[in-house]
Amino acid sequence: MINCSPTPVRVCHRPTSMSMFSTGILVLTSPLHTLPLRIAPVLSSAAQVVERTLYVHLHPGLNLGSAGQAGPVYIPPVADISSLISRLYSNAADVCGHLDVRVLLTNFRSQQGLVGTRGTNNPFPSPQTLSHSPEVVLTDFPLQDPGQSSLVAQCLQRYAGRCYACTPGLSSVLLHPQLSSLQENGEQPEEEELKRDGAAEPEPLQTYGDVVVGGTFDRLHGAHKTLLNISCLLANRRFVIGLCDTELLKNKVLKELIEPYVLRVERLQEFLRDVKPSLQYEIVPLSEPFGPSITDSELQCIVVSEETKKGGEAVNKKRLENGLSELVLHEIQVIKDAHHSEIEEEKISSSSLRFRLLGTLLTPPQDNPLLPPVPYVIGLSGGSGSGKTSIARRLEALGAVRIDSDQMGHETYRPGAAAYRRVVEEFGEDILHEDKAINRRALGKKVFGNKERLKSLTDIVWPEIALLVKHKIQQAREEGKEVCVVDAAVLLEAGWTDMVHEVWVTIIPEDEAVLRITARDRVSEEDARRRLLSQWSNARQVERANVVLCTLWDPDVTQRQKMRHLLRPTSVSCSSLSLDPMLRKCGKCSKGLEPPTGEDWQESGEEQPSVMNGVTRSILKEIAARAWLDEARCV
Numbered sequence: 001m002i003n004c005s006p007t008p009v010r011v012c013h014r015p016t017s018m019s020m021f022s023t024g025i026l027v028l029t030s031p032l033h034t035l036p037l038r039i040a041p042v043l044s045s046a047a048q049v050v051e052r053t054l055y056v057h058l059h060p061g062l063n064l065g066s067a068g069q070a071g072p073v074y075i076p077p078v079a080d081i082s083s084l085i086s087r088l089y090s091n092a093a094d095v096c097g098h099l100d101v102r103v104l105l106t107n108f109r110s111q112q113g114l115v116g117t118r119g120t121n122n123p124f125p126s127p128q129t130l131s132h133s134p135e136v137v138l139t140d141f142p143l144q145d146p147g148q149s150s151l152v153a154q155c156l157q158r159y160a161g162r163c164y165a166c167t168p169g170l171s172s173v174l175l176h177p178q179l180s181s182l183q184e185n186g187e188q189p190e191e192e193e194l195k196r197d198g199a200a201e202p203e204p205l206q207t208y209g210d211v212v213v214g215g216t217f218d219r220l221h222g223a224h225k226t227l228l229n230i231s232c233l234l235a236n237r238r239f240v241i242g243l244c245d246t247e248l249l250k251n252k253v254l255k256e257l258i259e260p261y262v263l264r265v266e267r268l269q270e271f272l273r274d275v276k277p278s279l280q281y282e283i284v285p286l287s288e289p290f291g292p293s294i295t296d297s298e299l300q301c302i303v304v305s306e307e308t309k310k311g312g313e314a315v316n317k318k319r320l321e322n323g324l325s326e327l328v329l330h331e332i333q334v335i336k337d338a339h340h341s342e343i344e345e346e347k348i349s350s351s352s353l354r355f356r357l358l359g360t361l362l363t364p365p366q367d368n369p370l371l372p373p374v375p376y377v378i379g380l381s382g383g384s385g386s387g388k389t390s391i392a393r394r395l396e397a398l399g400a401v402r403i404d405s406d407q408m409g410h411e412t413y414r415p416g417a418a419a420y421r422r423v424v425e426e427f428g429e430d431i432l433h434e435d436k437a438i439n440r441r442a443l444g445k446k447v448f449g450n451k452e453r454l455k456s457l458t459d460i461v462w463p464e465i466a467l468l469v470k471h472k473i474q475q476a477r478e479e480g481k482e483v484c485v486v487d488a489a490v491l492l493e494a495g496w497t498d499m500v501h502e503v504w505v506t507i508i509p510e511d512e513a514v515l516r517i518t519a520r521d522r523v524s525e526e527d528a529r530r531r532l533l534s535q536w537s538n539a540r541q542v543e544r545a546n547v548v549l550c551t552l553w554d555p556d557v558t559q560r561q562k563m564r565h566l567l568r569p570t571s572v573s574c575s576s577l578s579l580d581p582m583l584r585k586c587g588k589c590s591k592g593l594e595p596p597t598g599e600d601w602q603e604s605g606e607e608q609p610s611v612m613n614g615v616t617r618s619i620l621k622e623i624a625a626r627a628w629l630d631e632a633r634c635v
């Protein structure tokens with residue numbers, strides 16, 4: 001048993017003496033009227049003990065301090081529980097965003113939902129198996145005196161064991177945060193909350209047999225979980241989820257980074273099975289906005305937010321047209337994202353989360369023993385007009401050697417160069433200028449949009465370009481350079497991944513790329529689209545990328561994406577960074593913005609990637625300094 005005193009809200013430091021557990025269950029026992037105040041400090045304390053999944057079990061008023069058997073009972077859903085759930089996820093996003101928090105609702109059931117359960121008041125006839133087995137149980141139960149702690153710990157373990165299948169040798173942690181600690185942290189309890197004595201009758205929550213929601217549910221976050229949890233609270237029998245499929249995702253920001261449909265289904269199923277296994281779940285693919293909500297006669301309620309309320313009203317209009325009864329619109333509050341940047345949405349949103357993935361390491365690079373470690377070679381690929389050259393130039397300005405493959409390609413068929421004769425033989429003399437140099441525009445017209453002709457060209461020139469690129473890398477090595485950036489539009493198509501240590505891909509929506517190409521290269525829109533069609537799609541490239549960047553925003557924003565990636569090793573020297581790759585969260589933590597030393601890596605227990613073998617030190621230092629300046633501006 002471990003006693004843990006509360007930590008200040010918002011500080012996510014990891015105490016060295018505290019053992020960490022992957023999964024824990026937090027049993028919240030405070031009365032409903034005081035719980036909202038305690039959630040933030042309790043979660044903050046719990047985050048010191050649990051690293052990955054934190055289940056939350058609500059049992060307001062549970063007494064763990066008497067030798068009598070504290071057992072689980074059904075609790076009727078009331079309106080306060082619904083707002084508590086919103087608050088819980090919103091606070092979790094603020095104080096422990098790295099934790100996968102899941103509020104469990106097996107012990108919540110309305111009288112309506114109890115019909116047919118033969119009067120039993122035990123929600124756990126046998127312990128519920130969760131998708132992650134809890135190793136520790138925590139509680140906010142306040143100790144009357146220190147001598148009581150082992151009794152409370154025993155009661156807590158017994159209680160948790162009756163509800164959930166836990167790992168043998170379950171540990172327990174008493175968090176017992178005091179209201180005084182809230183005041184120390186400048187958090188004043190709202191007067192209204194203090195005045196309440198809990199005696200007022202709680203407002204019951206209307207529940208329904210069958211409830212429906214719709215959404216993309218990409219990278220389940222606090223707002224999704226609130227929506228899902230409240231829907232589970234409202235539903236007594238069936239919960240239907242319309243899940244957006246490809247067709248509905250076309251216009252989403254950074255759609256290439258949306259998790260595949262099957263993965264989103266798996267994540268939803270896992271979450272819902274944990275939260276309320278007694279419900280019948282139906283996850284239905286949505287290829288148009290309404291799905292089953294306008295045809296399923298058994299549905300009674302649709303859960304919406306302020307933003308999707310209009311959609312709910314449209315559903316009801318269609319239902320009436322289809323001769324079905326209207327659904328009750330249950331509206332929940334949008335959760336604000338306290339950490340959103342100026343270009344992100346104010347609410348917690350998947351697009352902001354996808355934006356934050358830019359510049360982070362999505363897939364670790366594979367070690368290639370045949371590739372000399374120095375210089376460290378970044379292969380920068382991406383569709384035409386996606387902005388990779390501007391990124392390569394910025395890296396060059398920071399000390400990297402830029403290798404421009406387009407330009408090398410042109411060199412291979414200069415008159416007298418290795419590929420000149422073969423290209424002319426293959427494509428005819430009509431691709432020549434008067435001075436016998438190859439007219440690239442004319443050649444481009446012949447190959448873009450014609451797979452076979454393009455292949456004939458690349459079969460001739462790619463091996464020659466590869467030789468030139470390798471030569472440049474060798475030259476950089478001899479000059480003691482540390483980093484090379486190979487700017488190559490079709491690096492992945494050419495199979496050049498074995499020439500580089502990692503692959504960065506730049507993406508941009510197709511229409512934006514067309515605008516850029518027509519303006520820059522003065523070609524027609526049709527030619528621009530034909531050129532894009534000759535290349536792999538963004539999605540296909542993203543699948544093979546270690547790092548993805550997007551130049552849709554202004555150059556400073558893209559620069560930050562690169563910094564985020566290059567600074568990723570620093571995350572181990574600063575726990576709040578390691579918990580969230582967003583640099584801006586560390587505005588007050590200068591430590592996290594220094595390139596890590598070998599000791600940092602040792603301390604972290606993580607493997608030091610080859611990018612850090614001392615070779616990129618100077619670049620990292622420079623970038624770190626700039627990131628620090630940016631941070632300073634942001635704070």
Ligand SMILES: CC(=O)SCCNC(=O)CCNC(=O)[C@H](O)C(C)(C)COP(=O)(O)OP(=O)(O)OC[C@H]1O[C@@H](n2cnc3c(N)ncnc32)[C@H](O)[C@@H]1OP(=O)(O)O
Nearest residue numbers: 383384385405406409440441443444488489490491494534
């Ligand atoms: C593995 C590599 O990435 S090597 C670098 C790419 N080069 C090649 O593949 C060689 C074959 N291509 C060529 O010889 C020339 O591009 C030509 C003759 C087709 C056209 O020449 P130009 O009109 O001068 O165009 P340029 O060479 O500047 O390339 C223009 C765009 O075509 C695209 N492009 C070039 N080669 C290819 C190709 N093989 N497949 C698809 N797109 C290509 C590039 O994305 C580039 O746009 P970006 O700079 O915005 O990324």
